[in-house]
Amino acid sequence: MKLLLVGYGVMNKRVAKLAEESGHEIVGVLSPDEENNCPYPLFESASEKLPEADCLIDFSHPSLSKKILTSDLTVPMVIATTGEKEALVELIDKKASSTPVFFSANMSYGVHIMIQLLETVVPLMEDYDIELIEKHHNQKIDAPSGTLIKLLDVIKNRARSDANEVYDRSETTEKRNQKDIGISTIRGGTIVGEHEVLFAGQDEVISIKHTAQSKDIFARGALKAAEKLVDRKNGFYTYNNL
Structure with a gap:
């Protein structure tokens, strides 16, 4: 080409x-x-x-x-x-x-597969708290990343349309609401890219995670x-x- x-x-x-x-x-x-x-x-x-x-x-x-x-x-x-x-x-x-x-x-095709997995899993996780974590290098300008926003969109479209996005818990002094979806952004060093969706339930945790090892x-x-x-x-x- x-x-x-x-x-x-x-x-x-x-x-x-x-x-x-x-x-x-x-x-x-x-x-x-x-x-x-x-x-x-x-x-x-x-x-x-x-x-x-x-x-x-x-x-x-x-x-x-x-x-x-x-x-x-x-x-x-x-x-x-x-x-x-x-x-x-x-x-x-x-x-x-x-x-x-x-x-x-x-x-990344792997991230596409991660999205497909989420579309299947999210409707099954009604009783689980959801947290999203993304990590990137210290030169990245936008936060949260476009990929994390896509993951969040999938979760909201599939089962959590009334979700409350929480970006900074230091602003409040109250326990977690069941509708909350926590979003954490990390920037440092030369991290290429890492995205994790964490489902925290009663005495168990399930996570779906993608790590990019090279650009x-x-x-x-x-x-x-x-x-x-x-x-x-x-x-x-x-x-x-x-």
């Missing part, structure tokens, strides 16, 4: 390396900021004359992703940006009428999604329908 990258941060550098190792070609990088040591042609705006590409992979920032989604570009798009999920989904819905667009808050799993996930997306008709794609 000929790939156009949006942004050239840590993730798209990994995408570029793995893509070239797999025989793909990076035809350019779209970024409004000058990217240091970028070996590919740089373009500041989607309104420029861009090189022909089979797919676009976006690991950037919501502000740049929104510009891509509101541009005239009709190349298939893999959107892997985190943050401002509702705004991005709304724009993807519109863009999908003119091009195939894949979106996931987490490009390469997200880059590979984006490339695999791109490989499948280029043959699809216009539409909004996720792991569930791709």
Whole structure:
């Protein structure tokens, strides 16, 4: 494939390396900021004359992703940006009428499997307290992560629509409410990514946990999604329908 990258941060550098190792070609990088040591042609705006590409992979920032989604570009798009999920989904819905667009808050297939497990398990855990814990490196900006928000959405949609999200227990001096779902965010060091859903019952605890050991799993996930997306008709794609 000929790939156009949006942004050239840590993730798209990994995408570029793995893509070239797999025989793909990076035809350019779209970024409004000058990217240091970028070996590919740089373009500041989607309104420029861009090189022909089979797919676009976006690991950037919501502000740049929104510009891509509101541009005239009709190349298939893999959107892997985190943050401002509702705004991005709304724009993807519109863009999908003119091009195939894949979106996931987490490009790991293992996280997708974790979500599938949750959809089965959550309705069975009516009497269990639920806590969500996520850990990431000290450079991550958004908190909680887009992946944790997705896990929370699954839990609420499947069985806990009236859940009360608790982000900071230091604000109260009362015991836990049965409807509470605790959300803990940890940032430190070089932790790639860890997400855990903990079900605490009477004298027993069950947890579903995913640990990312390398950023390469997200880059590979984006490339695999791109490989499948280029043959699809216009539409909004996720792991569930791709």
